[in-house]
Amino acid sequence: MPEINMVVNGRSMRAEAEPRALLSDFLREDLSLTGTHVGCDTGQCGACVVHVDGVAVKSCNMLAVEAAGCEVSTIEGQAGPDGTLNALQQAFQDHHGLQCGFCTPGMVMSAAALLKENPTPSEAEVRAHLEGNLCRCTGYHNIVKAILAASGQDVSGIAAE
Amino acid sequence: MPKDSGIGASSKRREDVRFLTGAGNYTDDINIHGQAYVHFLRSDVAHGRIVSLDTSAAAAMPGVVRIFTGADFEGVGGLPCGWQVTDRHGQPMAEPGHPVLAQGKVRHVGDPIAAVVAESPEQARDAAEAIEAEIEELPAVIDMKAALAEGAAKVHDDLPSNLCYDWGFVEENKGAVDAAFAEAAHVTTLELVNNRLVANPMEPRVAIGDYARATGESTLYTTSQNPHVIRLLMGAFVLGIPEHKLRVVAPDVGGGFGSKIFHYAEEAFCTFAAKALARPVKWTSSRSEAFMSDAHGRDHVSKIELALDADNNFTALRTETYANMGAYLSTFAPSVPTWLHGTLMAGNYKTPLIYVNVKAVFTNTVPVDAYRGAGRPEATYQLERVIDKAARELGVDPIALRRQNFVTEFPYQTPVAVVYDTGDYNATMDKLEEIADIAGFAARRAESEARGKLRGLGVNCYIEACGIAPSNLVGQLGARAGLYDAATVRVNATGSISVMVGAHSHGQGHETAFPQVVAEMLGIDESMIEIVHGDSSKIPFGMGTYGSRSLAVCGSAMVRATEKIINKAKKIAAHLMEASEADIELKDGQFSVAGTDKSVAWGDVTLAAYVPHNYPLEDIEPGLEETAFYDPSNFTYPAGAYACEVEVDPETGKVTVERFSAADDFGNIVNPMIVSGQVHGGLGQGIGQALLENCAYDPETGQLLSASYMDYAMPRADDVPFYAVDHSCATPCTHNPLGVKGCGEAGAIGSPPSVVNAVIDALQSGGKAVTHIDMPMSPSRVWSAMQG
Ligand code: FES
Ligand code: FES
Numbered sequence: 025m026p027e028i029n030m031v032v033n034g035r036s037m038r039a040e041a042e043p044r045a046l047l048s049d050f051l052r053e054d055l056s057l058t059g060t061h062v063g064c065d066t067g068q069c070g071a072c073v074v075h076v077d078g079v080a081v082k083s084c085n086m087l088a089v090e091a092a093g094c095e096v097s098t099i100e101g102q103a104g105p106d107g108t109l110n111a112l113q114q115a116f117q118d119h120h121g122l123q124c125g126f127c128t129p130g131m132v133m134s135a136a137a138l139l140k141e142n143p144t145p146s147e148a149e150v151r152a153h154l155e156g157n158l159c160r161c162t163g164y165h166n167i168v169k170a171i172l173a174a175s176g177q178d179v180s181g182i183a184a185e
Numbered sequence: 186m187p188k189d190s191g192i193g194a195s196s197k198r199r200e201d202v203r204f205l206t207g208a209g210n211y212t213d214d215i216n217i218h219g220q221a222y223v224h225f226l227r228s229d230v231a232h233g234r235i236v237s238l239d240t241s242a243a244a245a246m247p248g249v250v251r252i253f254t255g256a257d258f259e260g261v262g263g264l265p266c267g268w269q270v271t272d273r274h275g276q277p278m279a280e281p282g283h284p285v286l287a288q289g290k291v292r293h294v295g296d297p298i299a300a301v302v303a304e305s306p307e308q309a310r311d312a313a314e315a316i317e318a319e320i321e322e323l324p325a326v327i328d329m330k331a332a333l334a335e336g337a338a339k340v341h342d343d344l345p346s347n348l349c350y351d352w353g354f355v356e357e358n359k360g361a362v363d364a365a366f367a368e369a370a371h372v373t374t375l376e377l378v379n380n381r382l383v384a385n386p387m388e389p390r391v392a393i394g395d396y397a398r399a400t401g402e403s404t405l406y407t408t409s410q411n412p413h414v415i416r417l418l419m420g421a422f423v424l425g426i427p428e429h430k431l432r433v434v435a436p437d438v439g440g441g442f443g444s445k446i447f448h449y450a451e452e453a454f455c456t457f458a459a460k461a462l463a464r465p466v467k468w469t470s471s472r473s474e475a476f477m478s479d480a481h482g483r484d485h486v487s488k489i490e491l492a493l494d495a496d497n498n499f500t501a502l503r504t505e506t507y508a509n510m511g512a513y514l515s516t517f518a519p520s521v522p523t524w525l526h527g528t529l530m531a532g533n534y535k536t537p538l539i540y541v542n543v544k545a546v547f548t549n550t551v552p553v554d555a556y557r558g559a560g561r562p563e564a565t566y567q568l569e570r571v572i573d574k575a576a577r578e579l580g581v582d583p584i585a586l587r588r589q590n591f592v593t594e595f596p597y598q599t600p601v602a603v604v605y606d607t608g609d610y611n612a613t614m615d616k617l618e619e620i621a622d623i624a625g626f627a628a629r630r631a632e633s634e635a636r637g638k639l640r641g642l643g644v645n646c647y648i649e650a651c652g653i654a655p656s657n658l659v660g661q662l663g664a665r666a667g668l669y670d671a672a673t674v675r676v677n678a679t680g681s682i683s684v685m686v687g688a689h690s691h692g693q694g695h696e697t698a699f700p701q702v703v704a705e706m707l708g709i710d711e712s713m714i715e716i717v718h719g720d721s722s723k724i725p726f727g728m729g730t731y732g733s734r735s736l737a738v739c740g741s742a743m744v745r746a747t748e749k750i751i752n753k754a755k756k757i758a759a760h761l762m763e764a765s766e767a768d769i770e771l772k773d774g775q776f777s778v779a780g781t782d783k784s785v786a787w788g789d790v791t792l793a794a795y796v797p798h799n800y801p802l803e804d805i806e807p808g809l810e811e812t813a814f815y816d817p818s819n820f821t822y823p824a825g826a827y828a829c830e831v832e833v834d835p836e837t838g839k840v841t842v843e844r845f846s847a848a849d850d851f852g853n854i855v856n857p858m859i860v861s862g863q864v865h866g867g868l869g870q871g872i873g874q875a876l877l878e879n880c881a882y883d884p885e886t887g888q889l890l891s892a893s894y895m896d897y898a899m900p901r902a903d904d905v906p907f908y909a910v911d912h913s914c915a916t917p918c919t920h921n922p923l924g925v926k927g928c929g930e931a932g933a934i935g936s937p938p939s940v941v942n943a944v945i946d947a948l949q950s951g952g953k954a955v956t957h958i959d960m961p962m963s964p965s966r967v968w969s970a971m972q973g
Contacts, residue, residue, distance in 0.1 A: 042307070058214035059207015061439070063387045064472035068894035071387060099207035109205060117201040120862045124692030125204025126387040126439025132205065147907075154902035158894070160387050160440050161692045163869025163932070164902040166862060182907055 028092045032057065033101025041088045047081075048072045050088035051098060059099040059129050063158065070157030073130040073137075074098045080137035082156070099129035102136070112136055112174040119179070121170035123161035131157050135171045144175050187857075191705035192923075195858035198697040200690070209437045212391035212408050213469050220393065220465035221250050223455065224309035226299040226316050227477065228291035231325035231549040231887020232338065235289060235298065235318065243301060243315035248308030250462060252316070253300045253454070255288035261457065264448055265422040266514040267414075269663040270523050270545070273353035278545070281341040283513040285423065285450045285457070291320060292340055292512035293549050294889050295477025300454055302466055325549040325887035329486060329507040332546050340512055340547040349510050349519065349545035354527040358600065362540040365501035369492035373575035378959045379563045381484035381509065381880040383897060384556045386691075388439020389470040390479065392452045394459030402430050405456045409435040410445045410689050411729020414666070416721045418448040418516065424457055431456075435719040438691035442870070443555040444479045445691070446731050447516035451478070476892045481880055482556020484509035485522060489567040491536075491575055499590045501538040502530060504567060508545045508553075515554035519545065524662045525560025525650070531599035532568045533610045533646045533824055534590040539600045549887045555731065557870055557933040561649040569645035569938035574956060577949070583942070584623075584644055588614060595916075603650055605822045607916040610646060613848045614826045617644070620909045621828035621846035629830070629843075630950065639833040640843070641947025644826065647935035651927035652737030652821035652918075669816035670739035671726045674703065674746040676754075676809035678795035680788040682714045684746075687727015688739035689719050692866075693929065694859040695735060701855050702740060702923065706747050708773040709787055725812050733927030736855060737821050737918065744922045745813035753805060757790045760801040821918045821926040825849035829872075829939040833947040838968025840944055842872055846909040847935065852917040852926035860928045864910045867932020873900035874933075875940035879961050898961070 025040040032055060039054035051057045051074070062084055063071035072083040075097045102110050109117065112132055122128040131154070138145060138153045145153065150171050151164070159167060173179045188194040203209050240252040264283040271277055287298050299316055303309035326332040326340060332347040340347055353359060366372060393406040403426055409415050412433040420431040438445060451468050458466045470478065485506050492501040508522035527541035576583035591610040598604050618624070626642050633640035653659070656667035673685040684703060688695055700714035717723050727739065751771060758776035759766040768779045777784035793800055794809040830844040847864055854860050877898035881890040891897040917924030937960060944962055948955040948971060955970045 044307075052214075053216075057207065058211075059209070061211070061388070062213075063389065063439075064894050066472065066893045066895055069387060069472070099205075103206050107202075107206070109202070113205040116205055117197055120198065120858050122198075122201055122204055123694070123862060123866060124386070124388065124438065124440040125200070125209050126211065128204050129207055148903075151901075151903035158387060158899050158901065160385055160442070160870070160899070161866045162862060163865035163867070163872075163900075163908065164905055165865040165869075165908055168902060168907070 026089060028088050030091055030094055030096050032096045033098060043089060045088045046084050047086040047088045047091050048083040051083060057098050057100050061126055061129055063126065068158065070130040070134055071127050073133040073157065075133060075137065080134055099132060102132065112139065115170040115174035119166050119170040119173055121162065121166045127157060127159040131159065131167055139175055144177060147172065190711055191701055192855050194701060195856055196697050196701055196711060198694050200694065200696045211388055211437045211439055212393065212406050215393060215406055215436065217393060217395055217465040220467050221302045221304060221462065222306040222309045223300050223302045223458065223466050223468045224306065224313045225297040226301065226313040226318065228287065228294060228296040228298055228320065230291065230320055230322050231294050232323040233291050233320040234323060235287060235291065236321050237319045238299060239317040240299065242317065243312040246308065246312040246315055248304035249312045250302040250304065253286060253458060255284055255286040258285045261285060262423040264450060264453065265418055266519065267418065267516045267665050268520040269665065270350050270352055270519040271663065272350040273356050278350035278519055279344045279348065280514060281344055285453050293551050294887060295551055296512065297450055302458055302462065327548055327550060327882050327884045327887050329509055329546040329548060332548050333544070340549055347547040349547055352523050352543045354541040354601065358538060359540045362501050362503055362538045365538050366490065366492045366503065369500055370495040371493045371579060372490055373571055373578055374488065374490045375571045375574050375957060376488045377567065377570060377957060379483045379485040379487065379566055380874060380878070380960045382482045382556055382874055382878050383476055383880050384442040384444035384479060384482055385899060386440030386442055386444060389472055389475045390445065390449065390451065391469045392455040393465060393467045394455030395465045396460040396463060398463060402432060403456050403460060404432045404434065405452055406434045406436065407452050408438050408445050410438065410441040410691060410731055412689065412719055412721050413687060413727045414729055415448050415452060419453050419456065423453045432722045435689055438689065441691045442557040443482065443559055443731060446729065447480050447554055473893050476897065477551055477889055480515040480552050480554035481511065482553065483563060484553050485563045487567050489571045491571045493575060497579060497581060497586060497589060499534055499536040502536050503540050504530060505542045508543055509550065510545050510547050511550045511552035512547060513552050515552035518552060518554040520663065521555050521560040526564045528601050528603050529561050529564040529648065529650060530568060531601050532565065533592060533648050535592045537600060541601065550882055557867065558930040561930065562934045562937065565647045565934050566938050570941060573942045584614065587646055603820060606819060606919045608822060608824050608850060609914060609916050610824060612914040613824065613850050616848035616911055616914050617826040617828055617846060620848060620911050621844065623828065626830065633832050639835055639947040639951040641831050641833065641943040641945065641950060643829045643939040643942025643946055645935065645938040645942060646824065646826045647931065648822055648824040649930060649934050650820035651733035651823055651930070652817055652921065653732035653734045654820055655818055656816050667816065668728055669814050670728050670742050671812065671814045672739060672743035672746045673725050673810065673812040674743065674750050676750060676791050678792055680713060680791040683717050684714060684743055685717045685724040686739050686743060687724055687729065688735035689730045693730065693735060693863065694856065698736065698856045698859055699740065699743060702743065703747050706751065707787065708771065733823065733929040736923065736925050737921050737927050738815060738817055740923055740925065741817070741921045742813045742815035745815055746811045749811035749813065750809060753809060754790050756801060756805055757793050758785050761785050761789065761793060761799065818920050821852065821921065823849060823851050823926040823928060823931055825931060825935055827935045827939045829943040831940065831943040831947055833944060833967060835951060835971065838964040838971060840876055840962055840967060842906055842940065845906060847932065848914060849912045849928065849931050850914045850916055851912050851928045852915055853924040854912060854915065855925065860912055861910050863928045864932040865908055867930060868908050868936050869900050869905055870933045871936025872905055872940060875937045875960050875962060877904065877961050
C-alpha cells in the first residue's frame with residue numbers, strides 16, 4: 025500500500041492507504057479525523073466537503089492519493105487553537121444553523137469557500153452555492169441566515185429566531 | 186423583554202460547539218479494537234424463491250471471517266411488530282414473520298439474503314459479490330389495489346391474502362355517517378395519493394455489535410432514536426438476551442425523522458454475530474443501501490368525502506384509505522394508518538360524524554412505517570384538501586369556511602375517540618392572516634401576472650396528537666409497550682447536576698433546552714446542569730424520541746424528579762437553619778426561611794447531602810438523587826394555520842414557493858429559537874413532499890427507481906424560501922406540568938396541503954379547471970394538468 029503524505033490543518037500527516045481509498049475514508053479511518061462525514065455514495069450531499077489547496081472539494085469524490093502532497097483543511101482545523109469558534113462557526117451557533125450536526129462540517133467548509141470568493145453574497149447566491157449541500161434538519165432557513173450574518177450583513181429583518 | 190436564561194430563553198445550543206468543530210461522536214466515528222465489518226448481500230429482485238445459496242467461493246476470499254445466511258438464524262426470533270391492530274370484524278391483523286436474514290423467499294429489493302463478515306469493508310463487499318445465489322423470480326405485487334385482487338401473487342404464502350387488516354373507525358358510526366351523506370346539501374369528493382417518501386436523515390444507519398466474554402454482556406452501538414426500545418425488542422424478542430446483559434448505546438445521531446425508531450435486522454445481526462465470532466462487528470449503511478433498507482414513509486391512496494348542510498356546516502366525513510405496509514411489518518407500522526391517522530380526521534373542525542376505513546396491504550416493497558408526523562400528515566392532507574375543494578365548489582372563501590366550522594369550545598370530544606384539551610384556532614388563523622399578509626396577496630398576484638406568472642395562495646389548518654402517549658389508552662389500542670418516560674436527576678456534592686433522560690436528542694437540542702427547565706425550577710445557572718441520554722446503561726429507562734413527545738413526556742418526568750429533589754433539599758435546608766420545613770423557600774439558588782434573613786445556598790445543601798455531618802439522618806437518607814416516571818393522562822394537541830404562496834410558470838409548469846408562513850400553538854415554549862428551527866425543518870420536508878420527493882417503484886418488476894440522490898429529489902437550499910413562523914398564540918396544555926404540546930412534527934404535517942392548495946389556486950386564477958394534482962407536483966405533472 026502506498027504511503028500518503030499531506031498537510032492537514034497545518035500538520036504534516038502520513039498513513040498507508042489503498043490506491044482505491046477515497047480522501048473521505050482516508051481522513052476518517054486513517055487519520056481519525058471523523059469530523060468529515062459521509063452522507064451518500066453519489067457525490068450529492070456535501071457532508072464530506074473539505075478544502076484541498078484552498079479549494080472546496082467533495083472528499084468522497086477524490087482519491088486520497090490525489091491529495092498527496094496537498095494542504096488539506098477540514099472542520100477540525102477551523103476553530104482557534106484555544107477552541108474559539110471562527111466567525112462562520114460562531115454565526116452557525118448564534119443563528120441556530122444546525123440541528124443534528126451531520127451536514128454541518130460540509131456546510132461550514134462549503135460556506136467558507138463561498139465567502140472567500142464572494143465576501144457579501146446575496147441570499148440567492150448563498151442558496152445557489154449550497155446546491156451541493158443537503159441538510160434534512162433545518163429547512164435551510166437558519167443556515168442561509170447564518171452565512172449572511174457571517175458575511176457581515178444585517179439579518180435582523182429575516183424572521184426572528 | 187426576552188429572557189436570557191431559563192424557560193422561555195433562546196439559549197444558544199451547547200451541543201453546537203462539538204458539532205461545529207468536528208468533535209461529534211456519531212456511531213460511524215466509533216471503532217472498536219479488533220472489529221470486523223459486515224456487508225449484506227441484498228436481493229436485487231422484488232419477489233423470489235431462494236433456490237440455492239452457495240457461499241463456498243466467497244468464504245475462501247481474502248479476509249473473510251464468516252458468512253451467515255438465513256439458516257444461521259433458524260431458531261432465532263424474527264423482528265417483532267410493536268403494535269397489533271384489530272380489524273372491523275374483531276380479528277387481529279395478519280402478522281407475518283420477519284426473519285433477520287431471508288429464509289426461503291426474498292420479498293423486496295434490498296431484503297438481506299446473506300451477511301459477509303470480513304477484516305475490512307472492501308473485503309466483505311468483494312466477497313458478497315462472489316456468493317452464488319440462485320433466486321427463482323416470482324411475480325411481484327407493487328400496486329396496493331392489484332395486490333388485493335383475486336389471484337394476486339402473495340407476499341407471504343402462509344397468509345390468506347395480502348390484506349394485513351381492514352379497519353373501521355368508528356365502526357358503530359358507519360350507518361349514521363352514511364345516513365348523513367344521504368341527507369347532505371352538498372358533498373365534495375376527492376381521491377388523492379399521499380406519496381411514498383424516504384426519511385433520509387443525512388446520517389445513514391450504522392450498527393456495531395460488541396460482546397464482552399468476561400461479563401457475558403452484549404453492547405450494541407446504533408443510530409437509534411430510542412435505545413431502550415431496541416434493547417427491549419431485540420433482547421426479549423429476537424436474540425433472547427436478558428436486559429441486564431444487553432447495553433444499547435445511541436451516541437450522537439444525525440437525524441432520524443422516525444426512520445431510526447424501528448428495530449432493524451442489521452442491529453440484531455451485528456449483536457448476534459459479535460457474540461458468535463467473539464469480536465466486534467460493524468455495519469455502515471451506504472446511502473444506496475439506506476434507500477432499500479430504511480423503513481419508508483406515507484404511501485396512502487385515499488378517497489375522502491365531506492358532507493355539508495345548506496349553511497355550509499360540515500355534517501359528516503367519510504374516508505377510505507389503502508395503506509402500504511411493504512413486505513413486512515416494521516416496528517410501529519400498523520399504528521400509523523390507524524391510531525395516528527383515524528383519530529385526527531376531525532382536524533380543527535366540529536364535524537359530528539366521521540367514519541374512517543383503512544385497508545393495510547402487503548406488497549413487495551420496503552416496509553413502510555412512521556416518518557415525521559406519521560399518519561397525521563396523511564389525515565391533514567386529505568381533510569385540508571377536501572375542505573379547499575369544497576370551498577371552491579361552493580364559491581366561498583376557504584378561510585371563512587374553515588373558521589365557520591372550527592371547534593371553539595374546549596375540552597372537545599371528537600367523534601374519533603380523542604379529547605382536545607385546549608386550543609384557539611381562530612387566534613392562530615388571525616395570526617396567520619397577519620404574518621402571511623393575506624390582505625396584500627391581491628397586489629402580489631397582480632405583480633406576478635404582470636410578469637406572465639400565475640400566483641396562488643393556499644391555506645390550511647392542522648391539528649396533531651402528540652406527547653405520545655397515555656399507556657393505558659395505547660394499550661387498549663393495540664400497543665405492546667407503555668409510552669411513559671423517565672428521568673433521573675442526580676445532584677452532585679458540589680451542586681452540579683446530571684439529568685439522565687429517556688428521550689434521545691438527534692437534532693432537537695435537548696442538551697440545551699432540558700437544563701433550561703431544571704435551572705428555572707432551582708434558580709441556578711444552566712451551565713451547572715448536564716443532560717445524559719442515549720445509553721441504556723446510564724439512564725433509568727426511556728421510550729425515546731418521536732411523536733413530538735420529548736419535552737411533554739420526558740420533560741414532565743424530569744420536572745417530577747426535580748420536584749422530588751426540591752422537597753428533599755428543603756428538608757436538608759430546614760435542618761441546617763433549624764427551621765420548619767414548611768417555612769423554607771427556594772429562590773435564585775438560595776434556600777431561605779420565610780420572614781427572616783436566614784438563608785443557605787444551593788451548594789451548602791448539596792454538600793450536606795453528601796457530607797451528612799449535620800444532617801437529619803433519622804428522617805432522610807444522605808445523597809440527592811431522584812427518579813420519576815411520567816405517564817401522561819392524554820395526548821397533547823398542537824395546532825395551527827399555515828399559508829403558502831406559489832408562483833407557477835405557465836410555460837414550464839415549474840412551481841416556486843415564494844412565501845411560507847406558519848402560525849402554531851405549541852402551548853408554552855422553553856426555547857423559542859429551537860422551536861422555530863423545528864418548524865423550519867418540518868416545512869422543508871413538507872415542501873419537499875409537495876413538490877419534489879417521490880419514492881417510486883416499477884409497478885411491474887418492483888425495482889426501486891429512486892434509489893439514490895440522483896433520482897430521489899431532496900429539497901435543496903434554493904427550493905425553499907425564508908419562512909415566517911410564529912408561536913405566540915399559546916394555549917398551554919392543561920395536563921402536563923410544563924403546559925407544553927410538542928413542536929417537532931408540525932411543520933411536516935401542516936405544510937403539504939397549503940402548497941397544493943396554492944398551486945390549484947394559481948392554476949384556477951389562470952382559468953384552468955384543475956381541481957387536484959397529486960404530489961410531488963413536478964413541472965411535468967403541473968404542465969400536463971394545465972393542458973388537460
Ligand atoms: S459524501 Fe460526499 S457528497 Fe455525499
Ligand atoms: S443539521 Fe441535520 S442534516 Fe443538517
